Amino acid sequence: MKKNLISIIILALLVVNMVISAITMFSVTSTNKKTAAVVTKIAEMVDLELASTKEAEGADEEVSLTDTISVDIPNEGTMNIPLKMGEDGKQHYLQVAVTFSVNSKHDDYEAIGATLADRESLLRSEIISVVQAHTLEEIQASPETVQEEVLQAVQKLLNSTVIYKASFRDLVYA
Numbered sequence: 001m002k003k004n005l006i007s008i009i010i011l012a013l014l015v016v017n018m019v020i021s022a023i024t025m026f027s028v029t030s031t032n033k034k035t036a037a038v039v040t041k042i043a044e045m046v047d048l049e050l051a052s053t054k055e056a057e058g059a060d061e062e063v064s065l066t067d068t069i070s071v072d073i074p075n076e077g078t079m080n081i082p083l084k085m086g087e088d089g090k091q092h093y094l095q096v097a098v099t100f101s102v103n104s105k106h107d108d109y110e111a112i113g114a115t116l117a118d119r120e121s122l123l124r125s126e127i128i129s130v131v132q133a134h135t136l137e138e139i140q141a142s143p144e145t146v147q148e149e150v151l152q153a154v155q156k157l158l159n160s161t162v163i164y165k166a167s168f169r170d171l172v173y174a
Helices: 002-056 113-132 136-141 143-158
Strands: 068-073 079-082 093-103 163-173
Touching: 068 113, 079 113, 093 113, 113 143, 136 143, 136 163, 143 163
Parallel strands: none
Antiparallel strands: 068 093, 079 093, 093 163
16 A cells, blocks of 8 residues: 555655646747847847948958058048047046048049048048047957948048048057
């Protein structure tokens, strides 16, 4: 009789275990479906952002090196730009020179690209206004983001995508 009672208890525990496992499985499956849907939406948004960024850059992969002209701002030396106060509360500066890559085959090249040296003060002003809006930590963490912002500001100023890339050189953080 004792063995039968133990067998019945084991069987009851087995049934309870199966029921709890089934409940857990259904609750995890529904949560998993919701999570997968959120991840899919995020992935779609990231793909859209990447596609729009490439379009905004003017498809720089299509511009060959022979069609690229480099324009340095400033023409000689570097710019010393005061940065936004960081978490440490100290005033920091960025010493930088910017090189713009210009597409010599672009429709606007004759009107805009060939005369960029004459517009150096306007370009410097745009560079300074974009860089000043960032802290030292932000620029050190992601200089590419600031370069992209500089590029977009200059393209907006010129109302053209003849400049398709902005690169920082001679960076000195102080």
